Amino acid sequence: MKLYAQRILLADGWHKNQTLTIDNGIISEIESGNVNADVDVGTVIPGMVNCHSHAFQRAFAGFSEQGSEGQDSFWTWRTIMYKFLRQLTVEHAQIIATQLYIEMLKMGYTRVAEFHYLHHALDGNNHDDLSAMAKAIFEAGDTSGIGLTLLPVLYRFSGFGPLPATEGQKRFINTTEQFNQLVTECVQLSQNYRNTNVGIAPHSLRAVDLPSLNSAVNHIRGIDECAPIHIHIAEQQKEVDDCLAHYGKRPVQWLLDNFTLDPHWCLIHATHINEAERQGLAQSGAIAGICPTTEANLGDGVFPTAEYLAEKGNFAIGSDSHISVDPIEELRWLEYAQRLTKQQRAVLADTNTLSVGKNLWQRAARGGALSTHSNTGELAIGKQADLLVLDEDKLKLFAHSEQHLLDSVVFASQSNLVADVMVNGQWVVQAGKHVHENQSAEQFSELLSQLSA
Numbered sequence: 001m002k003l004y005a006q007r008i009l010l011a012d013g014w015h016k017n018q019t020l021t022i023d024n025g026i027i028s029e030i031e032s033g034n035v036n037a038d039v040d041v042g043t044v045i046p047g048m049v050n051c052h053s054h055a056f057q058r059a060f061a062g063f064s065e066q067g068s069e070g071q072d073s074f075w076t077w078r079t080i081m082y083k084f085l086r087q088l089t090v091e092h093a094q095i096i097a098t099q100l101y102i103e104m105l106k107m108g109y110t111r112v113a114e115f116h117y118l119h120h121a122l123d124g125n126n127h128d129d130l131s132a133m134a135k136a137i138f139e140a141g142d143t144s145g146i147g148l149t150l151l152p153v154l155y156r157f158s159g160f161g162p163l164p165a166t167e168g169q170k171r172f173i174n175t176t177e178q179f180n181q182l183v184t185e186c187v188q189l190s191q192n193y194r195n196t197n198v199g200i201a202p203h204s205l206r207a208v209d210l211p212s213l214n215s216a217v218n219h220i221r222g223i224d225e226c227a228p229i230h231i232h233i234a235e236q237q238k239e240v241d242d243c244l245a246h247y248g249k250r251p252v253q254w255l256l257d258n259f260t261l262d263p264h265w266c267l268i269h270a271t272h273i274n275e276a277e278r279q280g281l282a283q284s285g286a287i288a289g290i291c292p293t294t295e296a297n298l299g300d301g302v303f304p305t306a307e308y309l310a311e312k313g314n315f316a317i318g319s320d321s322h323i324s325v326d327p328i329e330e331l332r333w334l335e336y337a338q339r340l341t342k343q344q345r346a347v348l349a350d351t352n353t354l355s356v357g358k359n360l361w362q363r364a365a366r367g368g369a370l371s372t373h374s375n376t377g378e379l380a381i382g383k384q385a386d387l388l389v390l391d392e393d394k395l396k397l398f399a400h401s402e403q404h405l406l407d408s409v410v411f412a413s414q415s416n417l418v419a420d421v422m423v424n425g426q427w428v429v430q431a432g433k434h435v436h437e438n439q440s441a442e443q444f445s446e447l448l449s450q451l452s453a
């Protein structure tokens, strides 16, 4: 198929009047002018990659905003979240993930990395089929049409020591051998679903020890040398303190010292890092998976984004708890947290890209592609056709020259500007509508009315 765009953000910048030829989901040719196009659109930008999702938490959004006299923290939020997930079945997980992934697509996320740790049945025992929950996620991805990187989570302990898992964590826990089996099953399952791949996610340094981490990394590397490896790290100061007490090192430093980090690694949050860790992370090429709205919502802290970007660090954005499912809001908060703490403006521009919006959109999309080891993140010959067509009627109410367009999108837009979404060469959202959105919303709202926290 041939798609003509009046203007399009290609890998090397804005271009006018271009025709993309798309074969089997891949951009095979880009020509000037309208060359026998099947579709004629206005403004096109690359789709965004969401590097961090816990799908079931979409149903929990809004359930944990009740205060208890200043005593609330990440840890009290987690207690409520553990209680909430006790009621979720495989069927529920699929309904929630389907709704979430449709919402993601409509807002401009074209691929998601699912950090998948809700493995077992309500009573904590294995499902007859170890990968039953993973299959629900694959099905949800398939129904929605989003690109999916499934990251089964290795979760073994409740804390450094190691401390045994708690009652609330029993649905997450696998032995290392069982986890490796689950990964193998997920890799096999992914063969049945287009535009998917599989990596692993050791949950955090507090939830795994070095032998189990080594085993899981060696297992996935034996299957796929480039599979993504994601890990929560240094999200909370307590985690840093506990890691220092146990290992004598800060978490990111410990990881840098024990593993060869590269762009196939993605460190989720990495909020509390010192200068040496920040520089080590940037130099490694690993991705910082920053989740600004969740980190704000949970009171985590602020990632040192300005310094890290100046050091050419790779980053991606994630919606994590889904307190927001909007890449614009993530990027806006990423910049605003820097402005508020530094009392400066336009902090995350760089000398090559003065537009903060354009710099953030392009770097986040490219970092997201690295974090999922997917052929996405920018529009160029040979790349997957994951793209967004913006709503011209809304765009023209803001400064929308190529120079200003993504700044208006990121900082000024008050409503969703995404009109049409293509994933892997297929239209999944057209005129703001997803073909399954009504049915999904009905099932999801019915489910939500039965859930409590």
Ligand SMILES: [Zn+2]
Pocket (backbone or CB within 6 Å): 052, 054, 115, 232, 268, 320, 321
């Ligand atoms: Zn997370």
